[in-house]
Amino acid sequence: MNLKNNKKVQKAWTFYDWANSVYPLVITTAIFPIFFEGYAVHEIIEGKKYIHFFGFKFINTALITILSSSYFLLLVMILPILTGIADSLGNKRAFLRFFCYMGSFCCVMLSFFNIDYIEISLLIYVLAGIGFWSSLVFYNAFLPEIADEKDHDQLSAKGFSMGYFGSVLLLIICLSVIFLTPEVERNFYTRICFAITGLWWFGFSHVTLSKLPRGKKFKIKDKSTYSKGLKELKKVWSYVILTRRLKRFIFSFFVYSMAIQTIMLVAVYFGAEEINWGDGEEGAIQAKLGLIVSVLLIQLIAIPGAHLISKISQTKGNLFAIKTSVILWILLCFVAYVVTEPLEFYCVAGFVGLVMGGSQSISRSTYSKFIPQDTHDTSSFFSFYDVAEKLGIVIGMFSFGFIHQITGSMRNSVLALITFFVVSLIMLFGVPKQEIEINK
Numbered sequence: 001m002n003l004k005n006n007k008k009v010q011k012a013w014t015f016y017d018w019a020n021s022v023y024p025l026v027i028t029t030a031i032f033p034i035f036f037e038g039y040a041v042h043e044i045i046e047g048k049k050y051i052h053f054f055g056f057k058f059i060n061t062a063l064i065t066i067l068s069s070s071y072f073l074l075l076v077m078i079l080p081i082l083t084g085i086a087d088s089l090g091n092k093r094a095f096l097r098f099f100c101y102m103g104s105f106c107c108v109m110l111s112f113f114n115i116d117y118i119e120i121s122l123l124i125y126v127l128a129g130i131g132f133w134s135s136l137v138f139y140n141a142f143l144p145e146i147a148d149e150k151d152h153d154q155l156s157a158k159g160f161s162m163g164y165f166g167s168v169l170l171l172i173i174c175l176s177v178i179f180l181t182p183e184v185e186r187n188f189y190t191r192i193c194f195a196i197t198g199l200w201w202f203g204f205s206h207v208t209l210s211k212l213p214r215g216k217k218f219k220i221k222d223k224s225t226y227s228k229g230l231k232e233l234k235k236v237w238s239y240v241i242l243t244r245r246l247k248r249f250i251f252s253f254f255v256y257s258m259a260i261q262t263i264m265l266v267a268v269y270f271g272a273e274e275i276n277w278g279d280g281e282e283g284a285i286q287a288k289l290g291l292i293v294s295v296l297l298i299q300l301i302a303i304p305g306a307h308l309i310s311k312i313s314q315t316k317g318n319l320f321a322i323k324t325s326v327i328l329w330i331l332l333c334f335v336a337y338v339v340t341e342p343l344e345f346y347c348v349a350g351f352v353g354l355v356m357g358g359s360q361s362i363s364r365s366t367y368s369k370f371i372p373q374d375t376h377d378t379s380s381f382f383s384f385y386d387v388a389e390k391l392g393i394v395i396g397m398f399s400f401g402f403i404h405q406i407t408g409s410m411r412n413s414v415l416a417l418i419t420f421f422v423v424s425l426i427m428l429f430g431v432p433k434q435e436i437e438i439n440k
Contacts, residue, residue: 009146012211014159016139019204020100021163022170023132024264026197027107027125030171030295031178033268034288035190037061040115048408054119058405061269065401068265071126072393075133079390083137083383084236092379093212096138100205103131107198111191137386141378142212144368153318156365157310160357161303168299170200175292236380239372246370248431250388253363256326256424257392259333259417260359262400263352265393268295270336270410275345290342294349301350302357309358310365318366319431325359326425333418337411370435396420 026032040060041049051060058066086092106128113121147155174193181189240247268291277287313321332355336348364385371381400413407413 004145005147005151009211010155012208013139013142013146014155014162016096016135016205016208017159017163018166019201019208020103020132020135020139021167022197022200023103023107023128025167025171025295025299026174026193027110027128028265029268030292031174031190031193032110032125033064034272034291035113035187036064037269037272038284039113039187040118042115051115051118053122059408061266061273061410062401062405064269065266065397065404067122067126068129069394069397069401071129072133072390072397075130075390076387076394079134079137079386080380080383082134083141083379083386086138086141086379091214092138092141093209093214095379096135096212097205097209099131099135099138100209101131101202103128103135104198104202104205106131107201108195110194110198113191113194133386133390137382138379139208140364140368140385141382143364144371144373144378149369149373152365152368153310153313153362156368157306157357157361160306160361164299164302164306164357166204168296170197171292171296171299236384240384243435245432245435248427249367249370250384252424252427252431253367253385254388254392255420255427256329256359257363257389258396258399259329259420259424260356261389261393262396262417263329263333264356265397266400266410266413267298267349267352270414271345274340274410275342276340277342286342290345294346297346297349298353298356301353305354305357306361308354309362312358313362313365317433318362318369319428319433321362322359322366323425323428325355325362326421326428328355329359330418330421330425333414333421337414337418 037049037060040051042052042057043050049060050057051063053063082095086095106124109124110121110128113124115121143152143156174196177193177196178186178189240250271291271294272287275287275290277283277290309321309325312324328351332348332351335344339345339348367382367385371378396417399416400410403413403416404410
């Protein structure tokens with residue numbers, strides 16, 4: 001099957017963004033964080049909500065960031081081996097499908113989230129995240145196989161745009177389900193939305209899976225499969241260390257991913273805790289509505305943002321576009337550090353959406369251009385991209401959660417994010433425009 005520049009395959013590929021983007025919006029950004037912040041509480045001390053987890057007491061929002069960083073660390077260890085196996089057998093689709101099914105099933109199971117069984121409930125949350133993030137590395141690996149280098153920016157932006165639009169559509173459906181029901185039943189219907197999210201992800205993923213090529217079957221008992229996977233990984237690593245552009249870009253991407261992914265994962269928790277929405281029950285209602293409006297604003301503005309950065313890259317180059325987005329992130333973090341009122345938070349959210357869509361899509365397409373265009377080891381190459389992103393998330397989330405736990409304020413954690421962005425910007429200026437081999 002010829003994948004290169006097949007319009008039907010390209011369209012089907014972008015549809016996985018439509019399918020899976022509901023997870024980061026509903027589960028990690030909008031509805032689940034609000035549900036968890038208000039529901040997962042064992043005691044309240046001086047206005048802080050605490051939860052007991054395996055005998056230890058945590059601020060509930062700090063616990064979720066620490067747990068997230070923990071499962072990202074697990075991904076860093078297992079994904080390189082799995083991608084090597086996928087390349088050696090030529091079956092990226094099988095791994096994509098497995099993790100897609102696992103993540104979507106766990107989303108459905110989140111509808112049974114119970115504070116009395118908090119450890120099991122959070123394990124399901126962790127497995128859903130592992131399914132989502134693992135499927136992405138195999139999905140991204142198809143980009144250089146289905147399009148010429150000149151089309152990577154546009155196709156990547158199209159995928160992210162479809163994801164933002166689809167996720168907003170489902171979020172509106174979920175909000176309708178929640179807020180058009182009596183208040184006493186909203187907790188139940190909120191859980192139903194987790195199941196709807198899983199079913200949406202599972203159902204629409206088959207548009208993508210139906211068009212991607214089937215690979216060889218993976219036999220767990222075949223020991224040679226693992227050795228082949230490790231050989232593929234070693235071969236790719238040998239190439240990476242012999243280059244200057246690819247290696248330096250990976251390191252700079254690693255640093256700014258610490259901040260970008262952390263912002264995406266904690267934005268709602270920050271808004272809930274640090275913004276003055278008012279006192280009492282009325283303030284709580286204003287907070288929920290305000291946070292939802294902010295999330296919708298981010299998602300909708302991210303669509304033109306992805307295409308805007310793509311246009312900048314076409315005229316000024318990919319590295320210029322990435323540097324521009326990082327500078328904007330630095331300015332946004334300084335503003336976020338001082339905002340206290342809802343209107344200010346809405347303004348920040350709008351600009352976050354504009355930069356977020358572009359920085360994600362241009363990073364993916366830039367990396368796809370930097371790897372060898374004639375390689376068949378795309379999964380293994382993208383595993384390094386994925387490891388850089390996930391390890392960045394581990395450090396970013398842990399730093400954010402640790403500072404929050406120690407100081408009791410998320411604002412102090414924002415200072416760490418500014419540091420990450422500044423360091424990455426300096427590193428980006430050291431990335432050459434053309435590939436340079438540094439050893440033979």
